[in-house]
Amino acid sequence: MYLEQYKIDGTINLDSHHCFGNKNSYPNFQEKLEEFKSLLIDLVDKEESKTFYKFGDGDYFFLKKQSVGSATPGKRALGKPYDQINHEAFVEGAQLCDYYTCEIYPENMENFSEVISRKIDYPAEYGYGLVANKWLLETFSGKIGLIGADTKLNIIQNVIEAPQYQEYLGLEQFEDYVSLPQKFACDDIDETERIVGEQLKNTTSKIFLMGMGHVKSGLIHRLKNYTDAVFLDVGSSIDALAGIIDVNRPYFGDWTNYQIDEDPIYNNVDYLQYNRVGKEVILERVE
Numbered sequence: 001m002y003l004e005q006y007k008i009d010g011t012i013n014l015d016s017h018h019c020f021g022n023k024n025s026y027p028n029f030q031e032k033l034e035e036f037k038s039l040l041i042d043l044v045d046k047e048e049s050k051t052f053y054k055f056g057d058g059d060y061f062f063l064k065k066q067s068v069g070s071a072t073p074g075k076r077a078l079g080k081p082y083d084q085i086n087h088e089a090f091v092e093g094a095q096l097c098d099y100y101t102c103e104i105y106p107e108n109m110e111n112f113s114e115v116i117s118r119k120i121d122y123p124a125e126y127g128y129g130l131v132a133n134k135w136l137l138e139t140f141s142g143k144i145g146l147i148g149a150d151t152k153l154n155i156i157q158n159v160i161e162a163p164q165y166q167e168y169l170g171l172e173q174f175e176d177y178v179s180l181p182q183k184f185a186c187d188d189i190d191e192t193e194r195i196v197g198e199q200l201k202n203t204t205s206k207i208f209l210m211g212m213g214h215v216k217s218g219l220i221h222r223l224k225n226y227t228d229a230v231f232l233d234v235g236s237s238i239d240a241l242a243g244i245i246d247v248n249r250p251y252f253g254d255w256t257n258y259q260i261d262e263d264p265i266y267n268n269v270d271y272l273q274y275n276r277v278g279k280e281v282i283l284e285r286v287e
Contacts, residue, residue, distance in 0.1 A: 001021045002020050002021060003020060003021060003022075003023060005023060005027075005029050005030060006020045006025075006026070006029055006125075008033065008125070008126075008129030008130070008132070008133060008251055009133060010132070010133030010134070010135075010254075011129050011132045011133050011251040011252070011253070011254060012251070012253030012254040013129075013250055013251045013253055014247060014248045014252075014253035015248065015249070015250040015251075017105055019104050019105050019106060025104050025106070026104045026123055029104075029123065032122055032123070032126075033126055033129075035122075036122045036126050037130070037135070037139075040136075040139075040140075040207070040230065040232070041139065043207075043230045044140060044143060044206045044207050044230055047206060047228060048228070048230070049224045049227075049228040049229055049230070049231075050098040050099065050230050050231070051097040051098045051099070051220050051221055051223065051224065051231045052097065052098070052099045052100070052101060052127075052230070052231065052232045052233050053094065053097040053099070053100050053101070053216065053217075053220055053233055054100075054101045054102070054124045054127060054216075054233035054234065054235050055100060055101065055102040055103075055108065055111075055112045055116065055120075055124065056102075056103060056108065056124070056235060057069075057107075057108055057111065058070045058071055058214065059094075059115075059214060059216075059217060060108075060111040060112070060114070060115055062077060062090070062186075062214040062217065063090065063091055063094060063115040063116075063217060064114075064115060065082040065087060070213065070214065071214065076183060076213060076214075076270060077183075077184070077185065077186045077213050077214035077215060078184060078186050078187060078214075079183065079184035079187050080184075080187050085186060085187055085188075085189075086189060086190075086218075089189050089218045090186070090189070090214070090215075090217040090218040091115075091217070093217050093218040093219070093220070093221050093222070094115070094116055094217040094218075095116060095117055095118060096221035097118075097220050097221050099121045099122070100112070100116065100118050100119070100120050100121050100122075101120070101121065101122045101123060101124040101126065101127060101233070102120045102123070102124050103123065103124045103125060103250070104123045104124075104125060124235065125250050125251060127232065127233070127234035127235065127237060128234065128235070128236075128237055128249065128250045128251040128252065129250075129251040131209065131234055131237035131240060131241070132237070132240065132251045132252050132254070132255055133251075134169060134170045136207075136209065136232075136234075137169050137170050137171045138170040138171065140206070140207050141170065141171040141172075142171075142175070143175065143205060143206040143207055144171070144174055144175060144205055144206075144207050144208070144209065145174055145175045145176030145177065145178065145203055145204075145205030145207070145208045145209075145229075146174050146176070146177055146178065146208065146209055146210075146238065146241070147178040147179075147180070147196070147208050147209070147210040147211075147212060147223075147231070148178075148179065148180070148210065148211045148212060148238040149179065149180065149181070149182035149211075149212070149213070149238075149270070150179035150180065150181060150182060151182045151268060151269045151270070152182070152211075152238055152239065152241075152242040152244075152269065153177045153178075153179045153238075153242075154179075154265060155242040155243065155244070155259075155260075155265055155266065155269070156174070156177070156238075156241050156242050157177060158260050158262070158265055158285075159242070159243055159258055159259065159260050159283065160173060160174070161285075162258070162260070162283045162285075164258070164281070164283065165258045165283065168256065168258060169241075174205075175203070175204055175205045176199075176203040176204065176205045176208070178196055178199045178200055178203065178208070179195075179199070180192055180195055180196050180212055180215065181195075182268075182269075182270055183270070185212070185213065185215040186213075186214055186215045186218070189215065189218040189219065192215055192219060193219060193222050196219065196223070196226075197222075197223075197225065197226045200223065200226035200227045201226050201227065203227055203229070205229055206229055206230065207229060207230040207231075207232060208223075208229055208230070208231050208232065209232055209234045209237065209238065209241075210231060210232065210233045210234065210238070211233070211234060211235050211236060211237060211238030211239070212233075216233060220233065236249055240252055240255050240257075242269075243257040243258045243259040243280075244257060244259075244269065245257060246275060246277070247277055247278035247279075248277070253278075254279075255278065255279070256278075256279040256280065256281055257278065257279065257280045257281070258280075258281045258283060259280065259281070259282050259283065260282070260283050260284075260285060261282050261283065261284050261285070262285065
């Protein structure tokens, strides 16, 4: 049973995890949601530079050097074995962000406390829900940029040219697109920082939505060296903006995946769990 206390206006959550049926999983979910929204507005209004790290199960495996799922060398984050990268930079960096979010699954919160010696400030579900209901996009229209995998940002830049998609999102454009390699960004954290930092120096956004995989553990805290902005890790929400989200991800059950009828821009994209289930609109480019 899905409890009312975990609902976020304008969204449908198809995630069947038992935590959403237990009132004790996160009793003050609604109160903290309003606090989170107010905090973001205040930080952006004051042009403060703050980082938000979103913790998920894959981050646990990566920080523990366990070859599971996306944390497996050769799969997504890593092209090299763990003993050939500067893994300590990720372990140390994961402790250095300003705020931390974590899904309210009890096992995830327990794993968080094992690898990150900070408190969880907010549920990670807020980031998902506030992209899904467009609150983040509408609230910060004209001030918002994206940081993510080059392939996915390229898709977003193409699809958002369509007025139909602009209307759906509630904004005409993202101010900045800061890209990093889709795969193996953890192999050389300093080189990935250089790639991202060079782009950040030329940005104007006051808040960035980010989805960058496991490299975030070593990278997020460094972003403030290049520009003053709020850096909000929203994970797979970037996939939603690219029109390739799995609607069973938390709070994306009512999301419409907008895509463009041009196969080449989807070549070599890492689709995570996307399986073409749910609402979908295929757009044709109008010259």
